[in-house]
Amino acid sequence: xxxxxxxxxxxxxxxxxxxxxxxxxxxxxxxxxxxxxxxxxxxxxxxxxxxxxxxxxxxxxxxxxxxxxxxxxxxxxxxxxxxxxxxxxxxxxxxxxxxxxxxxxxxxxxxxxxxxxxxxxxxxxxxxxxxxxxxxxxxxxxxxxxxxxxxxxxxxxxxxxxxxxxxxxxxxxxxxxxxxxxxxxxxxxxxxxxxxxxxxxxxxxxxxxxxxxxxxxxxxxxxxxxxxxxxxxxxxxxxxxxxxxxxxxxxxxxxxxxxxxxxxxxxxxxxxxxxxxxxxxxxxxxxxxxxxxxxxxxxxxxxxxxxxxxxxxxxxxxxxxxxxxxxxxxxxxxxxxxxxxxxxxxxxxxxxxxxxxxxxxxxxxxxxxxxxxxxxxxxxxxxxxxx
Amino acid sequence: xxxxxxxxxxxxxxxxxxxxxxxxxxxxxxxxxxxxxxxxxxxxxxxxxxxxxxxxxxxxxxxxxxxxxxxxxxxxxxxxxxxxxxxxxxxxxxxxxxxxxxxxxxxxxxxxxxxxxxxxxxxxxxxxxxxxxxxxxxxxxxxxxxxxxxxxxxxxxxxxxxxxxxxxxxxxxxxxxxxxxxxxxxxxxxxxxxxxxxxxxxxxxxxxxxxxxxxxxxxxxxxxxxxxxxxxxxxxxxxxxxxxxxxxxxxxxxxxxxxxxxxxxxxxxxxxxxxxxxxxxxxxxxxx
Ligand SMILES: Cc1cc2nc3c(=O)[nH]c(=O)nc-3n(C[C@H](O)[C@H](O)[C@H](O)COP(=O)(O)OP(=O)(O)OC[C@H]3O[C@@H](n4cnc5c(N)ncnc54)[C@H](O)[C@@H]3O)c2cc1C
Numbered sequence: 160x161x162x163x164x165x166x167x168x169x170x171x172x173x174x175x176x177x178x179x180x181x182x183x184x185x186x187x188x189x190x191x192x193x194x195x196x197x198x199x200x201x202x203x204x205x206x207x208x209x210x211x212x213x214x215x216x217x218x219x220x221x222x223x224x225x226x227x228x229x230x231x232x233x234x235x236x237x238x239x240x241x242x243x244x245x246x247x248x249x250x251x252x253x254x255x256x257x258x259x260x261x262x263x264x265x266x267x268x269x270x271x272x273x274x275x276x277x278x279x280x281x282x283x284x285x286x287x288x289x290x291x292x293x294x295x296x297x298x299x300x301x302x303x304x305x306x307x308x309x310x311x312x313x314x315x316x317x318x319x320x321x322x323x324x325x326x327x328x329x330x331x332x333x334x335x336x337x338x339x340x341x342x343x344x345x346x347x348x349x350x351x352x353x354x355x356x357x358x359x360x361x362x363x364x365x366x367x368x369x370x371x372x373x374x375x376x377x378x379x380x381x382x383x384x385x386x387x388x389x390x391x392x393x394x395x396x397x398x399x400x401x402x403x404x405x406x407x408x409x410x411x412x413x414x415x416x417x418x419x420x421x422x423x424x425x426x427x428x429x430x431x432x433x434x435x436x437x438x439x440x441x442x443x444x445x446x447x448x449x450x451x452x453x454x455x456x457x458x459x460x461x462x463x464x465x466x467x468x469x470x471x472x473x474x475x476x477x478x479x480x481x482x483x484x485x486x487x488x489x490x491x492x493x494x495x496x497x498x499x500x501x502x503x504x505x506x507x508x509x510x511x512x513x514x515x516x517x518x519x520x521x522x523x524x525x526x527x528x529x530x531x532x533x534x535x536x537x538x539x540x541x542x543x544x545x546x
Numbered sequence: 547x548x549x550x551x552x553x554x555x556x557x558x559x560x561x562x563x564x565x566x567x568x569x570x571x572x573x574x575x576x577x578x579x580x581x582x583x584x585x586x587x588x589x590x591x592x593x594x595x596x597x598x599x600x601x602x603x604x605x606x607x608x609x610x611x612x613x614x615x616x617x618x619x620x621x622x623x624x625x626x627x628x629x630x631x632x633x634x635x636x637x638x639x640x641x642x643x644x645x646x647x648x649x650x651x652x653x654x655x656x657x658x659x660x661x662x663x664x665x666x667x668x669x670x671x672x673x674x675x676x677x678x679x680x681x682x683x684x685x686x687x688x689x690x691x692x693x694x695x696x697x698x699x700x701x702x703x704x705x706x707x708x709x710x711x712x713x714x715x716x717x718x719x720x721x722x723x724x725x726x727x728x729x730x731x732x733x734x735x736x737x738x739x740x741x742x743x744x745x746x747x748x749x750x751x752x753x754x755x756x757x758x759x760x761x762x763x764x765x766x767x768x769x770x771x772x773x774x775x776x777x778x779x780x781x782x783x784x785x786x787x788x789x790x791x792x793x794x795x796x797x798x799x800x801x802x803x804x805x806x807x808x809x810x811x812x813x814x815x816x817x818x819x820x821x822x823x824x825x826x827x828x829x830x831x832x833x834x
Contacts, residue, residue: 454760
């Protein structure tokens with residue numbers, strides 16, 4: 160058990176720090192959250208800078224155009240960029256963390272050449288079209304149909320909760336290529352397609368979230384023609400292909416946010432000291448408790464990352480354990496922020512209050528807490544599946 | 547950074563687990579729990595632990611020790627916690643090299659904890675701290691006789707090793723609950739197939755794994771504040787884990803016959819040792 164970083168890792172950190180100090184002061188001002196074209200340009204611009212400095216696709220394999228960095232270097236990257244207040248992955252999230260890694264792992268050489276460089280360079284945005292109105296937690300029951308017509312699939316159906324759909328160039332789409340029958344498990348017959356978002360028949364209708372903004376959308380697909388060459392993996396093998404992505408999502412997606420939560424906590428304590436709430440011992444203990452919680456979550460992150468490093472980069476089921484505790488702690492953090500702010504917690508112009516609203520999605524998105532508990536109980540503890 | 551067990555550490559852990567399974571298995575545990583008289587300390591077991599290096603683990607080799615560090619000690623105490631091994635293990639381990647015979651298990655050492663609790667006072671040869679005027683209490687844990695005395699000095703290493711025992715206890719409670727949930731059937735299926743049961747077990751594992759990274763990291767850094775934070779999480783994992791394990795066992799969980807209550811009671815006891823949860827929370831708030 161070693162928590163010390165190697166000389167090489169420390170060098171990597173120092174170089175990154177120097178670069179961040181150099182580049183961050185020259186970034187353009189952040190766009191308004193409701194300005195989607197502005198957000199897209201801003202996020203892609205940041206990705207372009209990362210690319211030009213040699214930090215794009217840090218954790219991707221070298222033969223996919225990435226830097227082949229170790230999980231520990233990736234951890235350092237996320238820690239340092241967050242500390243320095245660098246932009247988030249934002250609209251590049253699906254490309255860098257789901258679709259890209261899937262194409263890198265499962266795509267043909269030609270598919271990798273077509274899709275990976277534009278993700279790394281910050282030229283193209285991807286979104287994830289998995290969930291449907293009738294297929295959420297039970298994703299395998301998805302019904303969007305793809306029917307073969309020559310060298311195309313003709314896709315019809317609807318998707319929902321698609322983040323960044325408004326500004327995406329591509330969608331990693333799960334479709335049913337073989338209808339479900341009684342004697343077939345429903346996760347068979349699904350295929351993974353890369354769908355161009357400007358194809359005729361794609362209609363995007365933004366959905367307003369409880370935070371007032373339009374973070375995700377509904378997508379209606381009416382006989383959209385997608386070339387067969389856009390299928391990654393074998394026909395009907397999309398479920399397995401997808402599991403590659405989902406394990407990435409649960410394994411490494413929240414590392415930077417733990418650092419951010421710790422920073423927020425420090426700011427909350429400063430605010431409480433200023434406005435007098437610090438004298439409330441119950442609140443003070445709650446803040447102390449959260450400090451304990453987030454530093455332990457950081458240790459758990461280091462544990463999971465070290466495990467990934469040993470197993471060759473594949474995030475394990477530890478991701479579900481982490482996500483369960485983290486999503487809860489994050490909601491607790493913003494509830495505590497509201498306690499610190501008192502009546503000011505009702506003022507959306509004040510810091511933390513919009514974040515409090517966003518944090519409500521943490522126990523739902525990327526697999527609800529109930530589903531995560533099922534995963535932990537069945538896959539790690541080996542309890543039987545229910546009927 | 548490589549925050550995982552090394553080969554040697556894994557070997558050490560399984561070695562201690564085997565030793566304890568052989569020397570203090572279920573039968574020995576039950577014999578103690580079911581005996582009519584207050585528990586006696588098994589001096590022979592104590593010396594066997596001494597021979598195995600349990601107490602001398604961190605002593606330098608030139609002083610006859612094993613020459614290992616805190617992380618290894620934590621792994622050994624985690625196993626002791628799993629097996630619910632009785633006796634003033636922490637105090638004797640910490641006395642090795644300082645009190646004659648402690649390292650070999652020939653001398654049994656206890657200490658006055660900063661909570662004022664003194665475990666195994668009558669059975670010990672040496673007591674560290676001032677136990678003058680200590681009064682016996684009716685211990686809730688049938689396997690740990692207790693005295694009360696004025697509070698002793700806080701000792702972060704004692705807190706860490708106790709937290710390691712809590713971690714082992716939490717892991718064991720989770721495994722026990724899972725095993726029972728797979729065996730016991732109701733409504734024509736194993737109760738572990740019911741989500742209400744499944745989710746209790748999942749939460750037990752989540753608490754245990756968070757405590758594990760905290761305790762192991764504290765063993766590596768040996769930072770007193772980090773040790774106290776880890777103990778807070780380990781106490782919670784052990785106590786709540788035993789509670790949930792009891793719930794999963796239904797009526798059986800409320801019996802003397804099932805081991806569940808023994809884990810719960812020891813977890814309660816260990817949680818009282820060292821600083822209180824409130825003090826640790828205040829400390830970590832002040833650090834913000
Ligand atoms: C902010 C946000 C962004 C998202 N972005 C995307 C995206 O980009 N692309 C995409 O494809 N999807 C996205 N999603 C969708 C997300 O993955 C789903 O919302 C999630 O999987 C839950 O599905 P559902 O909403 O249909 O809820 P349901 O599955 O209907 O669940 C409703 C309730 O029932 C519970 N439940 C369901 N099944 C079980 C069970 N077996 N056992 C116990 N409880 C159960 C759930 O835990 C939940 O409490 C996003 C969601 C959010 C909130």
